[in-house]
Amino acid sequence: MATGRNHRPATTRSRGIPEATVARLPLYLRALTALSERSVPTVSSEELAAAAGVNSAKLRKDFSYLGSYGTRGVGYDVEYLVYQISRELGLTQDxxxxxxxxxxxxxxxxxxxxxxxxxxxxxxxxxxxxxxxxxxxxxxxxxxxxxxxxxxxxxxxxxxxxxxxxxxxxxxxxxxxxxxxxxxxxxxxxxxxxxxxxxxxxxxxSIELQILAFHEQRKAGEEALGEDETAPPAAPPAAAVTKRTEPGSDGDRPAVMPA
Amino acid sequence: MATGRNHRPATTRSRGIPEATVARLPLYLRALTALSERSVPTVSSEELAAAAGVNSAKLRKDFSYLGSYGTRGVGYDVEYLVYQISRELGLTQDxxxxxxxxxxxxxxxxxxxxxxxxxxxxxxxxxxxxxxxxxxxxxxxxxxxxxxxxxxxxxxxxxxxxxxxxxxxxxxxxxxxxxxxxxxxxxxxxxxxxxxxxxxxxxxxSIELQILAFHEQRKAGEEALGEDETAPPAAPPAAAVTKRTEPGSDGDRPAVMPA
DNA sequence: CCATCTTTGTGCACGCGTTCACAAAGGCAT
DNA sequence: ATGCCTTTGTGAACGCGTGCACAAAGATGG
The missing domain is CATH 3.40.50.720 (NAD(P)-binding Rossmann-like Domain)
Structure with a gap:
């Protein structure tokens, strides 16, 4: 089997910046870019957090990993922050x-x-x-x-x-x-x-849709409670399962591939 | 401002199943479907974990949230597991x-x-x-x-x-x-x-690519150590930043949209 | 029927991520 | 210059997720 590689701790603090923070930097960057285009000079953590769809405390902590780029009582300088995040993400190069x-x-x-x-x-x-x-x-x-x-x-x-x-x-x-x-x-x-x-x-x-389907089903199940939710369909070892996937029709192409 | 909604704990244990587990169920399902098409009757947690690219202990714990669908000393029945996961994800309906x-x-x-x-x-x-x-x-x-x-x-x-x-x-x-x-x-x-x-x-x-760029930059920076990595480019409040994004060229269309 | 061996299921500990809450810091008005 | 007010930056607590390690369970062979 050709597996077993590609497993790092997933918590590799690259230069002290948590992976979760790195994943959010592009979100901040996008929000900041929008502000920059509207020529907004500064933003507070509260405003920017709302624009990025995250908690303001989380945003401040994220930025604290990059350094102290804000001014207390005022907020963050939009242009400067755009540059700092761009540089951190490596987007100043091609x-x-x-x-x-x-x-x-x-x-x-x-x-x-x-x-x-x-x-x-x-x-x-x-x-x-x-x-x-x-x-x-x-x-x-x-x-x-x-x-x-x-x-x-x-x-x-x-x-x-x-x-x-x-x-x-x-x-x-x-x-x-x-x-x-x-x-x-x-x-x-x-x-x-x-x-x-x-x-x-x-x-x-496909994975994203399946996750949505899970929650969707849960929502529907909560409304119409008392369904035959818990009804074991077949015996565990018995394998008479209605296969929805006919061989070759799926798992063969990436999401969004034509025929 | 039209924000402030859409914030649930992100840890909503829908029916006791952790969100992180739900996100992995589609992975397991895909691996299991592949095994099913090859007519493999049973798999061990070790094999299936390798095929799905996760830890075997994690996989067993994930499955434990669904119920005890395995057989000790043997493993999991592929077809049965495909059905159980499909049902859990709500994929048995249209x-x-x-x-x-x-x-x-x-x-x-x-x-x-x-x-x-x-x-x-x-x-x-x-x-x-x-x-x-x-x-x-x-x-x-x-x-x-x-x-x-x-x-x-x-x-x-x-x-x-x-x-x-x-x-x-x-x-x-x-x-x-x-x-x-x-x-x-x-x-x-x-x-x-x-x-x-x-x-x-x-x-x-775009976000995924930016995260990749971050790690790529880090890798390059580790090799060629001693670069001018820590050189503040400009004064914080001064805003003479080379804007790469000209207004309207970005942040306007979703990833993968034509002109 | 018993012993052995494989594999599951899980109790437990650890670490990361998130959030709260507040002290420090700076601007601004007087 | 001084006091007030706003907002940052962060210490600390908490909770989820992950991985280890092992006991329980069942199959299998003799």
Missing amino acids: WPVVIVGIGNLGAALANYGGFASRGFRVAALIDADPSLTGKPVAGIDVQHTDQLEQIIDESGVSIGVIATPAGSAQQVCDRLVAAGITSILNFAPTVLSVPEGVDVRKVDL | WPVVIVGIGNLGAALANYGGFASRGFRVAALIDADPSLTGKPVAGIDVQHTDQLEQIIDESGVSIGVIATPAGSAQQVCDRLVAAGITSILNFAPTVLSVPEGVDVRKVDL
Whole structure:
């Protein structure tokens, strides 16, 4: 089995900044950017917290990890804070990104305008389908998987986006890592196995919907109480379960992949 | 200010099941489905944990919240577990879903085959652009925003997906909620404000990339140690910051929206 | 029927994250 | 200059989540 890697404590305090705080910095940055565009000079923690959708105490503690950038009695200087957070997140430099798997989702990602504005630049598009090779998507010619290593080597990208079917994801991942990629954003519904030192973040629409369904069911169950909620459908070892998923119809493509 | 809502403890133990466990159930379900398709009858917690990318102790504890579905010395019956988790997540019933905002992403979502296999059915597509009205996307005719309330009322959906630009998101959200939607998956880069009882989950590609960039920067900084890492760029109140984001270019559209 | 071996289920401890509450700090008006 | 008022920054408490480690349970072979 090719698993067992990719398990760090998940609490790696990178330079003393808690992971939970890092995950919220982009939220603050977005809210601050909006304020900046409206030429608002300063904000209080209360206002900014409301705009970011978090607790004000949490926000202040988050900022305290970055340093004392506020002024008591006044608040935070918007422009200065934008810069500080941008710098902390590493957004003051340019991050070339390669997208592998130019299906419906990959194409959508390539067209995403929010990349450039945050310092992310789509450096290359790669797909295994020969019929796509050479065709422009979002103004960039799609290149064939065969040249993956060469492309990464030449463009010097360190962040890869995987938007391939699940079946190819691990293979693509391995090649990306071997070619020098150290950060991967994975849209394929698979658990990727990577060596230590490589970061993987995953986005899975299906999972989010399932979590919503859980809460939705709970809400419905509370209203119409007294349903046949607790009725064991079959014997534990007996396996006469209505399978909803016919083989091959799912778990094969990432969220948002076309047919 | 129209904020201050949408803040529940985030630790709502729905029926005793921790939120963190609920978030992992879809992972287990996916791994189990794969095993089921390979006709594997039983799995141990160790094997399944490896396939799902989690700790085996964590997995056992997660399952313990659902009940004692395993057999000591043997493991878990795959089919039975698939059913139990599906039932717990509410996937044994059909969940009609409405997608609002048929841009590049919305269209990609509409084409996503993983919906149906998990019990999610795209009931309607809605967009504000009149030129899209009536045109089929993924076999479904796009309908105009004017009919939003009517559509939701007739189709009886309870889950809505927002893939509109950020500027329209809150307005769309309000209308969805008013029409009876109680669960929202938000792709727009905005903090949605919803009344109590409505669940919102957000997916933001830009945020994920920024988190990756942070770690990537940290990795690079550790290698090339001794950089001018700690060099305050400007005075705090002075605001001569190189703004990377020109107004309107960002924060206006959800991740994966076309131009 | 008994012994052995595997694997579950969980009690317990630990650590991170969140929140409260308040003292310190700075602006501002008088 | 002085006092008041606002807001930050943080010490401390609490709660959830995670992982260890082991006892209980059941299957399996003799």
